[in-house]
Amino acid sequence: MRATNNMTTSCNGEEFDQLKRGAWTLEEDNLLIHYINCHGEGHWNLLAKSAGLKRTGKSCRLRWLNYLRPDTKRGNLTPQEQLVILQLHSKWGNRWSKIARHLPGRTDNEIKNYWRTRVQKQARHLNIDSSSKRFVEALHRFWMPRLLEKVEQTSSSSSSLSNSTASTLTIETDQNKLCAHPQTEHTIFTSSFPSPQPINKEYISSSSNIYATDSCGMTLSQLPEMPQLYGDTAGFYNSSFQNIDFYNVDINELDMIDFGSDNMSTLNFQLADNDGTRSGDMAYWNMDDLW
């Protein structure tokens, strides 16, 4: 840690001199938890003193919110959560706390760390500025389809998906697999879909909207030409020339990214093979880092 576990040796007064910094001990954690259980959160400076913690109110607040709070989730972000982060970051930028509100149990700090360690790492690998439009496009074209694939795998192997992330995501899938082939071109929100004939059409109802989909294809006239929101549901499409999958990603208050007039379909990104060889125009995109 930047600060040591020693007491602060600054000369800003005796009280300040006694303030402890750095990693929290189990004893301090217990003190904080016990005090908040008895008296509740808030008034952090007073809380720090009353609880007998030689910490600043800020430090107590941070420790509680980021680590000790009972509903704090630990462990790796799920693909669903990553998907939400990518989407919301596209819309809001580095508004970590705002993004965190859409991920129950996750903190702004955790999301910020995820972005800096995982997402920006990918940008460095690709030699693209992580804040550039090109990188945002790459995210939407390659990363997110792979996340959706992961979501599908997760949902098929675990029926608890809807319980754990129902507030942020509901995923509709069919038997078609995303990214089944390294040369498969994945298209999200473009106007250049091929035209498969609809077979076994079924309807998916979500919130106040009804979507037409089918297990093998979708009538193009039913697809939006650009990113759109359907009430609380964002649509994701995967094109593999023969099949189109439709995913509903239910994200409260989520607006789709405005890609402006720049036609993404003119960009020719393709996924790299799993061994990291280049495929098409896109340099190596290391998906193994993401999970």
Next chain:
DNA sequence: AAGGCTTTCAACCGCAGGGTG
């Protein structure tokens, strides 16, 4: 096994905004 390098993430910092007297 050991040393160096890289990555992760808990914790800190400065600043801004809101509330209060």
Next chain:
DNA sequence: GCACCCTGCGGTTGAAAGCCT
């Protein structure tokens, strides 16, 4: 309007853990 305090936010840091040679 001003000063002060509290809270929350985003950026940054650095110890610990993991990885590599």
